[in-house]
Amino acid sequence: MKASYPLHGVSRHQDRLGVGNALTKEMHEEDMELILSMGANSIRLAHYQRDQYFYDLCDEKGIVVWAEIPYITVHMPSGRENTIRQMKELIVQNYNHTSIICWAISNEISLQGVTEDLLENHRILNDLIHEMDPSRVSAMANLFMLETDSPLVTLPDIRGYNLYYGWYVGEMEDNDAWFDKFHEEHPDVVIGLTEYGADSTIKLQSPKPEKGDYTESYEAVYHEHMLEMLAKRPYIWGSYVWNMFEFAAAGRDEAGDPGKNHKGLITFDRKVKKDAYYIYKAWWSEDPFVHICGRRYHDRIEETTEIKVYANVPEVKLYVDDKEFGTVASDNHVFRFSVPISGTHKLYTSAVIDGVEHAEISDTMEVVKVSEPNPEYFVSADKVRNWFDETEIAEEDGYFSLNSTMGEISANPKGKALLDQMMAVMTAKTAGGMGEGVKVSKEMHAIVARQPLKRLLGQVGIDLESDAAKQLNAALNQIKK
Template identity: 50%
Template sequence: MRQIININKDWAFSKLDGNNQVKQINVPHTWNAIDGTDGGNDYWRGQSSYRKLLDVPALDENEELYLEVNGANSTSKVVLNGKELAEHKGGYSTYRVNLTEELKNGNSLEILVDNTPNNEVYPQQADFTFYGGLYRNVNLIKVNKAHFALNYYGGTGIALTPVVLEDGKGELQVAAYTQNAQNGDTVTVCVKDAKGNTVACQTGTIQNNQVSFNIPMENIYLWDGVEDPYLYTADATLSRGEDKLDELTIRVGFRTFEIDPEKGFILNGHPYQLIGTARHQDWENLGNALEDQHHETDMAILKEMGANTIRGAHYQHDQKWYDLADENGLIMWAEIPYISSHMANEAANENTKEQMRELVIQNYNHPSIFVWGLSNEITIAGESEDLLKNHQELNDLVHELDPTRKTVMAHVSMLRTDSPLVALPDATSYNHYFGWYTGKIEDNDAWFDDFHAKYPNIPIGISEFGADANPKYHSEKPGRGDYTEDYQAIYHEHMLKMVTERPWIWAMHVWNGFDFAADARNEGGIPGRNQKGLVSFDRKTKKDSFYIYKAYLSKEPFVYLTKKRYIDREQPVTEVKVYTNEPEVTLYVDGKDMGTQKAVDHICRWNVEISGEHEIKAVGSNEYIADTMKIRKVEEKNPDYIVVGGSVHNWFNDGVEKEGYLSIMDSFGEIFSVPEAAALLKPVLEGMGSLLGERPEGEEATDMMEMMMGFPVETALRMSKALSKEQIIDLNNKLNQIKKA
């Protein structure tokens, strides 16, 4: 019978960089856990060797031994006793290699792993670190020569399709694939309920190493998302007469769903708007080399938040993560790392298809997965016939591999809405950062309303949105680009209200659940970090924005005082703000009752006079539903609250903006609409280079041009470093004298 032997321990690791220094390590392991997270975009990318003497279990003549590699980023080769047995191109999926024929007395195993840039294996361009390493579990699998297929794209060898019929009935469709089985061997699948009771069994006879049959079921219990993620267990047995040759245990869930352009996401016949986050798999100081407990911690945090969906960005995640989603009822968007830049060559196109086959086949049985993502922001470098053709082929491939689920794409914000890519998948989503990189938060409302009115038959979602925040930065007047925890919270307050008022938005996925490494970044006071997470990179700090989602989504009664870390406050009157899922909250300052406020959009607010140190307490429907914090009045702004090397917003004592007048916080389009202001900005543009390009007179603006015209001047100045601090202040002062159009 099948035996799985973990071989994570005792590997000899060396970078093949000329030094070849050998270290003894255990896997999971990455060589970029530190240099891939510290900024500079200079983390080491190359080939490394993982070697060990293989302790091989005894095999009889009817047994085989496979190596199972669950994640090696990004290209890897398996060498046994000096002979190369396999090469795998893709850093996020499982692959297996039959070692049997090359085994001898005393076996040396080497896995060569390479994350060197190339033009074939995705991803090659993206806003996250491409950690190199043997970063997931490595196993040996001992099996009978006749077994459920181990060499078919890393899958289980059996596809189980739960089908919901009428009147509480259902059927489990079984398609099993074997290796070295004989015609006449049988596959039996028995289904057990959550209590372990067998509720149905069926047997099929193998012909040409495969068999298909259906198992009728009565009184099926539905997998109903976070409310009731009910799982059945299917035990599959491959037999020859009375002899059992191989066994598998797979969990399944029965559910129906639709993605309707008017009604949004529908689960088991009822509306079920998807609100959750995207998730990268790395942790501070660990990179992507995670143990099970790290996945469990991430899931527990998202469950506390009340999320009902996860987008697995931007690649296939560990099987442990999909298992946790199954168990906890979170609906998964699973995708391949086809991202940012299309590599127009045959090998790269085939790599997208190969990675998609692995994604779908390896994860077919997970009830938590509902949509397969074709690509992310793939048109950043523009559209082309080859790009479109490859997406059409990918879309067809997914429907061939899995007719039961939907395809989806995440489009870059400036992609024209009449692009054929928008209508290509079954559902579509856009990555929009209005209110952060460009424009105002309110621009999200107008964009989605316009899209829905113009394309009423296309299901639309928002696949990325967010604002970077370092929880140490604060302001009485937070604004876009200041990296304060306070602005990020305001941003997400608006986005939640906007989406929940529009049930036809089928899904919203916050970018991101957790801060993550992007070694090319240097902003917000921490190099090498994307800080749009609702939770910090080390998972120790839940930012204020986390709790507005909890207020909307969680059923556990709570109140949360925001701005706890904003202790030193320079204004004599300060806002005290509470997030809650309680109907009303009472505020006490130094024990004095400051009144009870009804929650509006899950928020209560008070303006409180402060003069010294104060203890603030917010209380919900009883004394146990409460939160406290301390604040104090100071004469000058605490400099620790101001971002270092980031936004210019906090350079101004009284704020950048002057009501009714222009400022650097306005967009290029707003400033260009006033000739006097445009004259001020023209020489600045020359210092930035050709940022916006030129539009011939009379020619309509492209979507890209319109997007760039909505880009804030402040953000462009910060990114380009075209002006000094003093010059930016001077420019803003001059703009403050010019009335808006």
């Protein structure tokens, strides 16, 4: 009898603040305990060989491991022998680790286009894996822009896509549609979600989280959706959050905190678990717990605020200032309360199991009603505005504006010329760049076409109240639909 065992996984970059990659055994052990505490049963070791001690820990703890060589983003024709040597060393050194299920060939290797030399290199590595280790499978993590009919997709035994709909492009729901369409067209292809995530810094907070705002609040909402999406699609063999921990990224300068990738569920120093960590714990772990979200959103300007609780129990009870406020049930591990606030309030929540309140399973926090937004919750203090005010965009009937979709503007020759000029500037600033040979999938084009231009600008960090945005809007206002 076959049994289903979905892999609930995280990707792990091992580097640490002030330490780099020179980890001690105690640091490896701490990482493992944090991963296990969330309920994960698999780890994608992207994108390089690891300390033997960490593979030993994976064997000991029963973790399922995706092992991978550092063949990433850019294919170099002169690097073939290096990739072959890397794969041989990975397999020889780790063959006897029972935790490893696959040897991964590459990650997002199609960013600068797919050439015959790239394909041949992948065929050689795929054959090498099967020759050296017939007991395990080959794997790949594909760039979300890669066409699903590319020969790279079906080359390895198992494969996954790195999808960032709801962060870099598109909306969260586009992940659902992408997997449904893929499964309908390729019902026999084994597919997983090898990367997904959204950046956040713990100082940034919002009662109205939006894609691209870098708030802890949006990251939590994003992962709420992704967990529900995965739970409804049993054909997805496994998933790997990007990333368990924040990590160093020299090319990034985001949210006022340069040099980091902020998609981690836990901070770079391993000291703070973001709210998103707890929604995974709610879905994946068995030991009952409750967690009140938004504790770093302490100063609140709204009259009525949402108090959100993550838990893996059927019901939770909320107390406000030691008075019972209400009990809420949920089947998706998210419990919501609308609480009027007027001053400083103490919040307390406890688990309710089979109708019985368990005070030992509880959490507390404090919020305070303020009259002005806390500037610390914004990327830049000089851009503080009321979250409930929308930026006004000047527009005239019959003419384009930043409210128009990319598809609408692109369909007009003058509009397309303006967008092409804008995209050329934005692409040149993209870390890693885009090669001339890259193909953008039809699905990606359709998703981008549906986006209002103002959403794209916000995603790349352009303030709608900036001179650049106003000038672009003024130019669009001159183009008749």
